[in-house]
Amino acid sequence: MLAPLDPSLYYLTNFHRALDWIDERYADLLDAEEARFIADFRALPLASRALLVRLVMRKGPHFRAGKLSYAEIGDIPSAAAPLLALGWLDDACPLTLEELLPLLLKDELLARFRDDLPRGALKKAELYEHLHAYHDQVQPFAGWYPGLDPLYTLVATPLCDRLRLLFFGNLQQDWSEFVLADLGIFRYESVPFTADSRAFRRRDDLEAYIHLWNAAVRFDSGEPIDELLAELGDFRSDNPYLQERHGRLLYRMAYQLEREGQLDAALALYRRTAAGGSRQRQIRVLERLQRIEEAHALARSALAAPESDSELQLVERALTRLVRQLGLSKQKPSKPTPPLRIDLELPRPDVNVEFAVQAVLHEDEAPVHYVENALVCSLFGLLCWEVIFTPLPGAFFHPFQAGPSDLNRSDFVSRRAQAFAARLALLDSDAYRAAMRATHAAKFGIISPFVHWELLDENLLEQALHCLPAAHLKLWFERLLADPKANRAGMPDLIQFWPGEARYRMIEVKGPGDRLQDNQKRWLAFCAEHSMPVEVCYVRWADDVAESA
Template identity: 60%
Template sequence: MQFQLDPRFYYLANFHKALAWLRERYDDVLIEAELAFVERFAELPLEAQALLVRMIMRKGPHFRASKLDYAEIGCPRQAALPLLAAGWIRQDAELPLEALFSLLRKDELLAQLADPSFKTLKKDQLFEHLAEQHEDLLQPFADWCPTLDEQVFSLTIGELCERLRLMFFGNLHQDWSEFVLADLGIFRYESVALDASSRGFRNRDDVDAYLFLRRCQEYFEAGGAVEEVLELIDQTPLDSPLIARRHAKLRFRIGQYLEREGAFDAALLCYADNPYPGARQRQIRVLERCAQFAEAYALAQLAASAPRDDAEAQLVERALVRLGRHLGHARAAKPKAAPPSRLDLSLARADDALRVEFAVLAHLHQDHSPVHYVENRLICSLFGLLCWEAIFAPLPGAFFHPFHSGPVDLLEHDFLARRAERFEACLAHLHTGSYQDVIRQTYADKYGIQSPFVFWGALDETLLQQALDCLPAAHLHAWFTRLLRDIKANRAGMPDLIQFWPAERRYRMIEVKGPGDRLQDNQRRWLAFCAEHGMPVDVCYVQWAEA
């Protein structure tokens, strides 16, 4: 085909690749209208195909013909004729005033709809004025602007294209521009072996349920009645793990909204038996706010016996103290943890825009003991480099298109269990001393490839070498093991700075707090973990000298 030879049609070639991918993997899921679209699309003239893909990739659904000006396509009105015949676009769609305002400039609106005396109004003010006159009016563009030499094309297959995009990517936050970004080398992705069975949805019902929950979420976020949303989403079948997770998340978000509104009974229903992280802890908190102390205490004890993650364990421990006080329980004696090592600095603030972390970095940095701002990026990057093979293992359901920056199940509870032997093999390098060579080789081989852990922009060769020289393998093993225990929570909260003494092969981490700043819960958990394993960490409290 011609588009395969002409580089100007790169976007069209990519769209054909996506359609072929879908036919190969979703032939049993695609319905008649989608199959007909795929077949008929390939029969269209080249310019018509290209124009349709351009419209699909742009924000729509309404487009001025004069704005569809692409050299490789030529006249957009001529290219649109087969699309009009197919019914995939229209030129007589009834438009509301809001759509008209998104299409026209202010001077065009004044010429077509308003008295020129309104030219002093801003565009949004003009809309408010005209909305009173044209409330609920719907009419074709030609009726809105009879004297304007322009055509407006409206895409009628937006939902069909959205469904195809969802099936290809397995989500709706990625779009067709992924092909372009990859072709240009802006994003590079790991090459994972995929077969014809690699796909994100099991069947048509999963696709429909995903889109249904998405519409319910949009309706809720637009201010729709909460009771109606809950009634709708409770009709969703939950036999698919993907759909069950999205359902649990939406119920949790609705519960948070109800809690803020003071509708505690309704919020409790959203939190009860909800597996979404944080739901059980919110349920305990709402029971406490409703003075149902015995129920809250019993649930907190259950959570404490088997916490879902470190964050829940920390919050539940506090809740048990508060609830026990309300119920008159004697407080169990608990050894008080030693506070982290403290460093107090009074620094001159040379630049108001300078972040406090960088002021401390500049103050402590020495040629023989360099300081780097790393926060969560260094430890996560080292983990990602050492365990690259395990992270990108081609397991069923983990990858199903070429544009994954990480496995789909990265944050699921069974992520580690499915790869236990692979991670064990990667971490074993820390015991044999070969980990440094593995990390360096991965850094060289995979540099710039998207990863959920590796921050290429923050990890240059100097920092990498200093880290490998100064960080003990035992400490790396402890950090990496903790990361794997709860990736979502534990890849955040690490200290801001790290200082190395390469000649002595030692280091210290530094958490920086400016005036009035306090340690966050995830930071406290990391500090406690470091103290438990003998890792050197200081909490640096800064005061500005002029204050």
């Protein structure tokens, strides 16, 4: 166990905590290099450990010794010597001219290449173009510029990234999470961890994640998709976490091919992924390929068993086109009851249109709140907090998770079906109010994928519990559970409460030229179906009306 360190070494303490966590939970997955790194790191002098962690947490990989100054570390060359001996730092890394230039001050650069540059002021970024004679040279920093302070290149980055991946289960998060949590900027729910609380069960899982991550980075940088697919091969994993990541990557590649007009290739790739939305994209591509009968058959299949409300809406729209193209008899679709309409003519404001409407409609006895998607999601998050943070296998694997890792997976709800049903059953009595108040008091400020603490103060919570019928809450929550990812968006912008009458209305605001989006139409149709009070407010600016008169 590490002895307590000086507070100035908080970052080193946190790194040791991460290594201890990895040792405890992933020792069986470590390769020889990683295990040796952990052992060697713990044996290093304090200053050397601190310097390495400082560099790991900075943007690199090249660092000039003269620009490294840490009071708690002291002499940088002395701290660096053991790291150089272990090969974790390199002080003779070959550099191209392009790599060299960002490491020099402009005055240093001009002094070094004075005889090769034209007279007159040049921006630093322009200097490279004038140094043609050096473009092909590769040599260490000391060879480029003798006499300057040493340059250290961090060689251990890939190894430290693998350790970071083992700790967080992803490469999006970094070591700053420790600091933000220590400062109280982020607060995370405490979830008990068991032996199966791991993102990776085998070494192959770790390697597969890195393989997918590198492919995604290269895809984002514009590398050819056919080359990336060849390297990915016939990817298979029994780890749902990895299989989902692979499916999302294939979907992104297919969508890019579709945008580029490579429709056959896009169709083949959409058919390889189970990512949400891929079936609807197949229908669209088949239609563009004029394979109308195939598109129609797939659309009919999707209509019979839609994966989500979003897919159903898009498939119904596609079927209208496909039926017309095939000359089939049309079935007149049922149109949802349009919501009530509010028309306002307002002076052009200095704030968003939603806040302008809020100010106009607000009354002391009927307050209006700008809530958009946040209120309904927050109330759901309060009622179902314990279910969301249940430590199921593969859901939580480190202490800095805002929510379960399977939140957007298709089996998120089914894995917790009984527990969600039990919490929603509280809405059949008055018990839900006490449950939500207790969670609000006990968990306030702790990060949740559903609860928006910056909005849901005690006053708004009490107004909502008083004015929103439990039956409406239950319907909203059931809709959220039908598709947690898609249905967390599209809700009306404003809500108005009449506490004296225990009633409410929701208001979607549309400024000039703004139209209802698909997810908003779905929520409005759902509310209309269940007789919930929702209205759409259309705003015109008074000066536009005056000009057109």
